[in-house]
């Protein structure tokens with residue numbers, strides 16, 4: 061039942077490479093401490109042009125992190141009349157992961173739509189509709205990206221020409237989807253990238269007319285979109301350059317299990333394949349993709365899921381990280397400029413548990429970094445962020461699907477792996493490095509089993525690898541891992 065293999069320490073969707081956080085901390089200026097009276101800078105200005113434009117706290121970016129930050133401001137009683145959110149999108153913050161999950165369900169299978177998944181429903185919290193912000197005195201400016209910042213004057217300019225003065229600023233601009241260049245057809249009609257609701261709506265319009273879908277990328281976006289497309293009963297092919305799905309997280313053996321499941325659901329794979337060109341048909345829409353080996357796959361809809369880039373513009377001047385990208389912050393999410401903070405996908409922060417700087421493009425970090433940053437900003441809290449990497453995916457969850465998939469991973473995928481379970485539906489993979497349990501992935505666990513995973517990954521107990529390998533079931537393997545935990549293990 062158990063199998064053993066080696067793995068590299070690459071983490072899907074997470075840039076964990078970078079200098080050790082010790083040196084990072086040593087080179088940081090410490091402009092502020094997390095105490096209200098100290099973060100306040102020149103909040104009130106004399107300029108009459110800005111007299112009605114003073115905002116005490118401004119969050120730029122209306123995504124996951126912004127929604128959770130707003131909730132934390134409210135919890136501290138510091139939102140009413142003091143907080144402003146400036147967002148490029150036309151919607152109040154929402155749980156972005158839904159866009160490639162329930163949002164893409166076939167139209168007759170009750171797809172999710174706003175306002176159903178505004179933050180903070182993803183973690184069991186209140187649904188923060190546009191009215192929620194209004195009722196709590198939070199100013200929201202939608203559909204208006206911030207285009208420049210003046211650090212000296214503490215002002216922001218928006219696309220529509222608004223000039224906003226801030227006291228403290230939180231940059232929560234997330235990422236943008238990586239695109240193929242225009243010259244190889246990356247902008248053709250019928251070619252889609254998914255980052256926001258507008259992108260997902262455009263994809264749904266294409267899916268309504270589609271016959272042949274090609275998904276480029278074997279990461280989580282590719283896996284989720286492919287699972288959705290076959291739910292629409294569309295001819296679906298996933299093309300990616302690696303040897304197997306989710307190469308940076310899954311072991312080859314685990315990937316094979318999922319690939320088989322996808323195939324049973326009608327998905328075709330072209331692995332080890334590089335895109336050369338996206339071809340247009342006579343109507344100007346995408347008609348096929350051409351691979352480097354000369355082969356061609358016809359497609360009327362192409363979805364590209366090849367990664368994302370931190371949306372640092374126009375905030376480069378607050379300090380960028382050159383190894384993992386993004387805006388460099390310390391363990392309290394302070395940038396090198398006093399009064400400016402950064403959270404969520406865009407922030408490069410010290411990942412204390414593994415002593416390195418990281419950017420984490422996952423919703424759990426967006427939520428927690430937002431809460432930690434606002435708590436530090438508004439109170440005397442000085443303990444630094446101590447994040448445990450967590451990643452999950454959910455696919456084939458639409459009505460009528462023969463097997464719903466939900467897996468979770470905690471920790472670091474370093475060292476050897478032990479796989480236990482027959483994938484019917486359960487399976488678990490344990491990553492063991494120098495005898496210590498460093499990471500664990502579980503498919504189709506119970507609530508109690510899923511709760512065990514962060515404890516294991518946080519405690520990194522010494523485990524008996526041979527015992528794990530001989531476990532006859534996932535339940536037994538988890539019991540072995542649980543029994544290796546210290547009695548006082550916490551998350």
Ligand SMILES: Cc1cc2nc3c(=O)[nH]c(=O)nc-3n(C[C@H](O)[C@H](O)[C@H](O)COP(=O)(O)OP(=O)(O)OC[C@H]3O[C@@H](n4cnc5c(N)ncnc54)[C@H](O)[C@@H]3O)c2cc1C
Pocket residue numbers: 120121122123124125126146147148149155156157158159160204205206207232233234235254255256280281371373374403404405406420421422423424426450451452453454
């Ligand atoms: C399709 C999809 C599926 C995902 N699925 C999962 C999943 O299953 N599990 C998981 O853990 N994570 C998932 N993620 C990642 C997760 O959604 C992100 O980690 C999370 O949304 C990050 O929150 P954020 O607030 O930092 O950025 P975002 O939620 O991306 O929000 C950033 C916001 O800032 C806005 N913005 C950018 N620049 C400006 C500007 N100059 N002015 C004003 N506004 C600006 C953007 O338009 C956006 O609305 C998924 C992401 C995507 C795109």
